[in-house]
Amino acid sequence: xxxxxxxxxxxxxxxxxxxxxxxxxxxxxxxxxxxxxxxxxxxxxxxxxxxxxxxxxxxxxxxxxxxxxxxxxxxxxxxxxxxxxxxxxxxxxxxxxxxxxxxxxxxxxxxxxxxxxxxxxxxxxxxxxxxxxxxxxxxxxxxxxxxxxxxxxxxxxxxxxxxxxxxxxxxxxxxxxxxxxxxxxxxxxxxxxxxxxxxxxxxxxxxxxx
Amino acid sequence: xxxxxxxxxxxxxxxxxxxxxxxxxxxxxxxxxxxxxxxxxxxxxxxxxxxxxxxxxxxxxxxxxxxxxxxxxxxxxxxxxxxxxxxxxxxxxxxxxxxxxxxxxxxxxxxxxxxxxxxxxxxxxxxxxxxxxxxxxxxxxxxxxxxxxxxxxxxxxxxxxxxxxxxxxxxxxxxxxxxxxxxxxxxxxxxxxxxxxxxxxxxxxxxxxx
DNA sequence: TTCGGAACGGACCGGATCAGTCCGGTCCAC
DNA sequence: GTGGACCGGACTGATCCGGTCCGTTCCGAA
Numbered sequence: 001x002x003x004x005x006x007x008x009x010x011x012x013x014x015x016x017x018x019x020x021x022x023x024x025x026x027x028x029x030x031x032x033x034x035x036x037x038x039x040x041x042x043x044x045x046x047x048x049x050x051x052x053x054x055x056x057x058x059x060x061x062x063x064x065x066x067x068x069x070x071x072x073x074x075x076x077x078x079x080x081x082x083x084x085x086x087x088x089x090x091x092x093x094x095x096x097x098x099x100x101x102x103x104x105x106x107x108x109x110x111x112x113x114x115x116x117x118x119x120x121x122x123x124x125x126x127x128x129x130x131x132x133x134x135x136x137x138x139x140x141x142x143x144x145x146x147x148x149x150x151x152x153x154x155x156x157x158x159x160x161x162x163x164x165x166x167x168x169x170x171x172x173x174x175x176x177x178x179x180x181x182x183x184x185x186x187x188x189x190x191x192x193x194x195x196x197x198x199x200x201x202x203x204x205x206x207x208x209x210x
Numbered sequence: 211x212x213x214x215x216x217x218x219x220x221x222x223x224x225x226x227x228x229x230x231x232x233x234x235x236x237x238x239x240x241x242x243x244x245x246x247x248x249x250x251x252x253x254x255x256x257x258x259x260x261x262x263x264x265x266x267x268x269x270x271x272x273x274x275x276x277x278x279x280x281x282x283x284x285x286x287x288x289x290x291x292x293x294x295x296x297x298x299x300x301x302x303x304x305x306x307x308x309x310x311x312x313x314x315x316x317x318x319x320x321x322x323x324x325x326x327x328x329x330x331x332x333x334x335x336x337x338x339x340x341x342x343x344x345x346x347x348x349x350x351x352x353x354x355x356x357x358x359x360x361x362x363x364x365x366x367x368x369x370x371x372x373x374x375x376x377x378x379x380x381x382x383x384x385x386x387x388x389x390x391x392x393x394x395x396x397x398x399x400x401x402x403x404x405x406x407x408x409x410x411x412x413x414x415x416x417x418x419x420x
Numbered sequence: 421t422t423c424g425g426a427a428c429g430g431a432c433c434g435g436a437t438c439a440g441t442c443c444g445g446t447c448c449a450c
Numbered sequence: 451g452t453g454g455a456c457c458g459g460a461c462t463g464a465t466c467c468g469g470t471c472c473g474t475t476c477c478g479a480a
Contacts, residue, residue: 037466038468038469039430039467042429042430048429048430049429049430049431049468049470050427050429050430050470051427051428053468053469053470054428058468058469059467059468059469152388155373155375155388156391159372159373162372163365163369165365165413166413173406174365176405177404177408178362178365178366181395181396181404184395184402185392185394185395186391192394194387194391195383195386196384196386198387199384203376204375247437248438249438249459258458258459259439259440259458260441260442260456260458261457261458263439263440263441264456264457267440268439268440269438269439
């Protein structure tokens with residue numbers, strides 16, 4: 001009778017519902033305060049700490065889950081942009097907005113706070129590769145300056161998304177304001193050489209290895 | 211015999227030297243880790259905690275001092291740019307680099323961690339006014355897009371300067387890379403409307419009031 | 421209706437961290 | 451030589467947080 005996917009009821013259903021609540025709450029809480037305590041997650045989810053720890057036996061486990069889900073969301077945005085065969089710049093722009101809204105900034109700031117595990121590293125690599133593919137496509141269509149790497153983009157988006165000033169909605173507004181600014185500088189028409197070597201994949205992925 | 215500026219000797223001289231060391235160390239340490247413990251500052255300064263606390267009776271006092279000095283440095287950069295009557299854009303660009311190197315990012319991230327005091331608020335206001343003056347001058351010379359406020363600049367610089375990835379020198383390199391990118395988007399030639407209302411003085415200065 | 425037990429919530433525990441204190445030692449001035 | 455200012459860093463008391471434990475609640479079967 002276990003794992004059959006049959007209708008759940010009673011406590012079973014509540015458990016399932018709590019599970020989703022917890023992950024959502026964790027994403028929101030850690031996005032606002034990367035070093036938030038577990039009790040904050042529990043409170044936000046409207047759940048006791050006991051229930052929280054029954055599902056995720058350790059804080060690392062929960063952070064791991066949140067990061068992995070975030071990366072999958074970003075990958076989905078990238079794949080969607082790659083599948084889109086309209087204007088390459090517009091696809092790219094949409095991707096960047098999606099990237100920003102996925103709370104990408106969170107993950108990079110979370111990266112140091114727990115021990116990553118190999119699957120997270122793999123996910124980070126794949127995410128990076130997808131973004132680089134998208135960049136190459138857009139650049140070779142002549143719509144994106146060609147001295148920018150996927151790592152550059154990740155850092156820029158992470159920094160912009162990390163801005164925390166006021167209420168969340170106002171912050172989101174500012175994030176998009178500054179993303180729009182950066183996007184203008186990413187067009188090739190504005191190109192003038194940038195100082196220093198670009199960020200590399202290794203510089204970022206090192207954060208996802210113990 | 212006190213305060214005459216006469217040559218100091220012995221322990222007196224050591225005390226004076228330690229005083230400078232401590233402030234420098236504090237700036238560096240808090241720049242790297244805004245929530246660093248006092249012991250880290252003492253260690254970096256090569257000084258015992260006792261000496262540290264004899265000079266600054268509380269952590270807040272030290273943070274206060276660091277922030278105030280940082281603001282004065284930024285004000286000096288702004289005044290220098292305003293006094294410079296060469297190419298307005300080049301003055302502006304130099305100012306932005308100086309702003310970034312002053313560890314401007316630090317202060318905003320430090321802003322929440324202690325109780326500010328009225329003189330810091332005054333310094334923040336003056337800093338903001340100076341930057342706005344510089345912006346107005348550059349924009350009315352037609353060299354800067356006119357939908358950007360001083361608060362926008364402060365946030366952008368703070369975010370860029372807040373990037374912490376690798377060794378300090380490499381980080382500085384990346385900071386300047388991304389500042390260069392943003393500077394391109396700030397030129398009026400690249401202007402396309404930005405979404406959302408700009409950041410306001412109040413949004414930033416609220417951080418400097420209890 | 422009753423009963424067994426699964427899931428719940430939150431009080432609680434042990435360890436770590438850190439701001440701030442205290443004291444024994446050091447080095448200078450006289 | 452000696453008094454005392456200044457030094458460093460061990461120490462303290464409070465706070466915070468990850469993780470555990472247990473009394474309570476509610477479901478479903480008999």
